[in-house]
Amino acid sequence: MDFRLDEEHEMFRQTVYQFCQNEIAPRALEVDQTHEFPWDNIKKMAALGLLGVPFPEEWGGAGGDTLMYAIAVEEVSRACGSTGITLAAHTSLGTAPFYLFGTEEQKRKYLTPLAQGKKLGSFGLSEAGAGSDAAGTKTTAVLDGDEWVINGSKNWITNGSIADVLVFVAMTDKSKGAHGISSFIVEKGTPGFSYGKNEQKMGLRGSVTSQLFFDNCRLPKENILGQPNDGFRQFMQILDAGRISIGAMALGLAQAAFDAALRYSRERQQFGRPISDFQAIQFKLADMATQLEAARLLIYRSAWLKDNKLPFGKEAAMAKLFASEVGESICREAIQIHGGYGYIEEYHVERYYRDVRLTTIGEGTSEIQRIVIARHVLRELKGQ
Numbered sequence: 001m002d003f004r005l006d007e008e009h010e011m012f013r014q015t016v017y018q019f020c021q022n023e024i025a026p027r028a029l030e031v032d033q034t035h036e037f038p039w040d041n042i043k044k045m046a047a048l049g050l051l052g053v054p055f056p057e058e059w060g061g062a063g064g065d066t067l068m069y070a071i072a073v074e075e076v077s078r079a080c081g082s083t084g085i086t087l088a089a090h091t092s093l094g095t096a097p098f099y100l101f102g103t104e105e106q107k108r109k110y111l112t113p114l115a116q117g118k119k120l121g122s123f124g125l126s127e128a129g130a131g132s133d134a135a136g137t138k139t140t141a142v143l144d145g146d147e148w149v150i151n152g153s154k155n156w157i158t159n160g161s162i163a164d165v166l167v168f169v170a171m172t173d174k175s176k177g178a179h180g181i182s183s184f185i186v187e188k189g190t191p192g193f194s195y196g197k198n199e200q201k202m203g204l205r206g207s208v209t210s211q212l213f214f215d216n217c218r219l220p221k222e223n224i225l226g227q228p229n230d231g232f233r234q235f236m237q238i239l240d241a242g243r244i245s246i247g248a249m250a251l252g253l254a255q256a257a258f259d260a261a262l263r264y265s266r267e268r269q270q271f272g273r274p275i276s277d278f279q280a281i282q283f284k285l286a287d288m289a290t291q292l293e294a295a296r297l298l299i300y301r302s303a304w305l306k307d308n309k310l311p312f313g314k315e316a317a318m319a320k321l322f323a324s325e326v327g328e329s330i331c332r333e334a335i336q337i338h339g340g341y342g343y344i345e346e347y348h349v350e351r352y353y354r355d356v357r358l359t360t361i362g363e364g365t366s367e368i369q370r371i372v373i374a375r376h377v378l379r380e381l382k383g384q
Contacts, residue, residue, distance in 0.1 A: 003297070012064070013071050019048060020079035028080035031206035032351050037162060038206050041083045046117020050076070051090060055099055059107055060115035066241070066303040070248040074299075077252030081355030082206030084249045085362075089158035089207075090114070092242035094121020097167045097183065101226035101234055110165050110185065122159035124168030124212055125235055127152070132368050134239075135178035135232055139214060141170035146221045148184065150192070150214040158362075160210030161195040164188050168212070169231045181231035185223045192217030203354030240313045241306065242363050243320035247299045250320075250327035250359035254295070257334035257352040258288045264338055264347070275337070284333050291326035298322055314376035321369035324359035331356045 005013065024041050031038050045051055054069040055061025062068075069091065077084025098111040113119040130136035139152025150170055160166070165187050173180030186193050196211025226234055262285060265276035275281050298319040305312035331353040335342035342349045360366045 009067060009071065012068050013075065016048075016050070016072050016075040017078075019044075020075045024076065024083055025079035028082075029345065029348065029351070031080060031082055033205075033345070035200075035205045037208050038080065038083050038086075041080065042086065042117070042120065045076070045083075045087065049117075050087065051117035052095070052115030053091065055095065055111070055115040059099065060112035062115075065307045066244060067300060067307060070244055070299055070303045073245045073248040074252040074255070077249040078256045079252075080206070081249070081253050081352070082204050084252060085158060085204050085207045085358070088242070088245040088249055089123065090121045090163075092245045093123030093238060094159065094163060094165070094167065096241065097123065097225055097234065097238055100237065101183070101230075103222075105222075106185070106225070114165065119164035120159055120162060122157055122163035122166040123235075123238070124154040124157050124160070124166055126154060126156045128155050131156075132365060134235065135181065137169055137171055137181060139168070139170040140174075141172050141182060141184060143172075143221070144218075147218045148221065148223065150184065150186075150217040150219060152214050153196075154212040156199070157210050157212055159208055160212050161198055162208050162210075166212070167225060169235060170214075172231075173229055176229060178232045180229050181235075182228050183225040183231040183234050184219060185225055186214075186217065186219060190217060190219070202357060203351070204358055239363055240316050243316040243369070244299060244302050244306065244312075246359050246363045247295070247302070247316070247319040247323035250323040250356055251292070251295050251299055253352050253356040253359075254288075254292060254323070254327035254330040257331040257349050257356075258285075258292060260347070260349050260352075261285070261288070261334040261337040264341075268338075281337060284337060288330045288333055291330055295319070295323040295326055314373055317364075317369045317372040317376075320359075320363065321366055321373065324356070325366060327356045327359060328353070 023044050049062040050072050052061035053064040053072050054066055057063040073084055073088050076087050095114040098107055114121045141148045141150050167183055167185055169181050169183050171180055172182040192215050194213045199209040265281050266274050268275045302312050302315040302319045305315055334349040335353055338347055338349055341347045
């Protein structure tokens with residue numbers, strides 16, 4: 001077994017790291033303070049091919065793999081959490097459904113410009129009463145001749161009001177419950193499709209999180225994605241893969257917090273010595289470094305499993321669960337190492353802490369991840 005990145009992946013990591021530190025990190029504090037969506041970052045990432053990393057070149061992507069994509073999200077989030085979640089939502093949620101379930105025509109029309117970064121994507125799943133209970137969607141789609149008539153709303157949709165194209169789920173056969181849900185495509189500007197407020201959030205303030213409304217919104221019959229009533233299976237598959245990216249996002253933020261704490265511990269003098277000389281600080285740094293390495297191995301392994309077409313759902317849930325929870329712990333300890341300075345914006349670590357908090361909630365809460373993992377391990381035990 002070889003746990004090192006091969007030459008191609010290591011070169012990719014170094015390229016993305018340098019780009020992110022030079023182009024994205026310098027504006028991260030400003031983006032957080034102004035709540036400004038970082039369009040400049042998105043355009044620069046698109047030019048570098050980062051908005052289509054895991055998709056084939058024939059469809060406008062960079063021809064990379066899931067591991068490269070995880071590395072990209074990690075490094076972008078390390079520089080700016082708001083930009084990192086925008087990248088993750090666009091790729092895993094807004095673009096991947098077209099690659100996995102789209103027709104040839106839908107791929108040409110939507111997948112290619114999304115993977116090229118010419119358009120921004122989003123995914124509408126959550127509703128006011130359907131968060132962890134993702135199958136509890138109340139949005140409906142009724143076929144009327146050659147059109148679907150959509151009514152309902154969505155909440156907490158990353159990239160929602162700024163996306164050019166959005167995949168969303170709606171109930172097409174209530175009698176079938178979760179197996180009566182279908183996936184649809186809606187473009188910005190479609191009559192009957194509108195946006196509510198963009199949420200004011202604790203962290204990730206430069207990302208856009210929106211309410212969406214469908215009021216007798218009419219979509220062409222061909223705007224269904226995949227087969228009717230197959231939406232639940234589709235979004236479960238999408239969420240499995242998306243958990244790898246949220247784990248990578250938590251990892252990037254935690255790495256940034258650790259880097260800052262390590263530097264500060266060597267510069268800050270107390271009692272005539274750098275605080276890194278004190279065992280209390282050394283123990284914190286040791287725990288943080290160990291947690292980072294463990295999280296990275298879990299994330300990279302789940303990406304490797306997916307790339308090798310092996311079952312990865314359990315491992316992706318484990319990676320997301322562990323990385324998000326130790327990520328929050330690492331960011332908290334980074335503030336503690338900074339002391340009073342850690343509580344002010346200038347030193348960045350309070351922002352990392354606010355940003356990483358979402359990773360224990362989005363793409364399934366930590367509680368949901370534990371349910372997913374438990375189901376996998378119990379199923380495996382039953383099959384022995």
